[in-house]
Amino acid sequence: MIILVFLLFISVCDVSWCQYDEYDSHWWIAYMHSQQYSYGPSYDYEPVPAPPSASDCPQECECPPNYPTAMYCDGRDLKYMPYVPARIKYAYFQNNHITAIPDGAFDNATGLVWLALHGNQIVSDKVGRKIFSKLRGLERIYLQHNNLTRIPTGLPRSLREIHLSSNQISRVPSNALEGLENLTALYLHDNQIQEVGSVLKGLKSLVHLDISNNQLRKLPDSLPDSLQQVYLEYNQLNNVPNEYFKSYPKLQYVRISHNRLTNEGIPGSTFNTSSLIELDLSFNQLNRIPPVNTNLEHLYLQGNKIEELSVKSFCTFVDITNFSQLQVLRLEGNEIKANAIPPDTPLCLRKADIIHM
Numbered sequence: 001m002i003i004l005v006f007l008l009f010i011s012v013c014d015v016s017w018c019q020y021d022e023y024d025s026h027w028w029i030a031y032m033h034s035q036q037y038s039y040g041p042s043y044d045y046e047p048v049p050a051p052p053s054a055s056d057c058p059q060e061c062e063c064p065p066n067y068p069t070a071m072y073c074d075g076r077d078l079k080y081m082p083y084v085p086a087r088i089k090y091a092y093f094q095n096n097h098i099t100a101i102p103d104g105a106f107d108n109a110t111g112l113v114w115l116a117l118h119g120n121q122i123v124s125d126k127v128g129r130k131i132f133s134k135l136r137g138l139e140r141i142y143l144q145h146n147n148l149t150r151i152p153t154g155l156p157r158s159l160r161e162i163h164l165s166s167n168q169i170s171r172v173p174s175n176a177l178e179g180l181e182n183l184t185a186l187y188l189h190d191n192q193i194q195e196v197g198s199v200l201k202g203l204k205s206l207v208h209l210d211i212s213n214n215q216l217r218k219l220p221d222s223l224p225d226s227l228q229q230v231y232l233e234y235n236q237l238n239n240v241p242n243e244y245f246k247s248y249p250k251l252q253y254v255r256i257s258h259n260r261l262t263n264e265g266i267p268g269s270t271f272n273t274s275s276l277i278e279l280d281l282s283f284n285q286l287n288r289i290p291p292v293n294t295n296l297e298h299l300y301l302q303g304n305k306i307e308e309l310s311v312k313s314f315c316t317f318v319d320i321t322n323f324s325q326l327q328v329l330r331l332e333g334n335e336i337k338a339n340a341i342p343p344d345t346p347l348c349l350r351k352a353d354i355i356h357m
Helices: 002-017 027-035
Strands: 070-072 090-092 114-116 140-142 161-163 185-187 208-210 229-231 253-255 278-280 298-300 328-330 354-356
Touching: none
Parallel strands: 070 090, 090 114, 114 140, 140 161, 161 185, 185 208, 208 229, 229 253, 253 278, 278 298, 298 328, 328 354
Antiparallel strands: none
């Protein structure tokens, strides 16, 4: 813009000065050279590399340039597994109509870390036996809400989370989870599993286990020592072996609501475990409050047949230094009467903020 104004000014000057014989009409060129006019700043910089080409992305999917390692194929009415480029680490195939995962589907994308296949129609007989053999860095796999009748074989040792809920799995073979020492979370809820046995023992890093809403009639024979949370609600459990939970010193959260537990099936010290913080025994068939450790903070007993509130279930004796750490106690939906509450209850439960009767 400045140059344009300057040239316009020169042209006007040419018209007015052209009467002088000694006038040089090209004087402005020498002037600009003498001023070393710069048209703009000059920088030394490294050229910015071009983003990865999207030409290798299958037409059915989307590979955003801003996320060069992600491929989105979710919710596109797919009936088959599309090609996965080698650069992809996060692949999303959820909410389609995929029924099969053939061998070789991921041979090109051996760097996969996150694989989402939930909300499809995948059946066990159409899952390749070697489908995961080359995925040595896979950490999370989502296979919930499919039509699987068994846990896929050959799962990578690198896995940290496995989501297999809402399928049709009825049994867990002893070698189904073999070698998964890095697994921290296992979701098997909403299936038809009747027995687990000792299959979980070798999962040395497992922290979270959800096998709720199945058909379990007995607890697993053994659990990993690393376990902190176990969800067992909505099964058919009627007993818990004596000191079962004491074998797991890191266990903090236990949920066994909506089962068939009775006081006869729960030995006296079953839940008297110092590591427990939360215990859910609601909607069972208990008529007495089972003894719990003074370290327990949340206890859910609603929807049972309990007739009295026994202080000894929370405190073996009550004094200034000996009291329960319980903060939440739910007892609604039982048969406890107001005159059945002992007078020393406030001393034992002095830390309780919420008590629902």
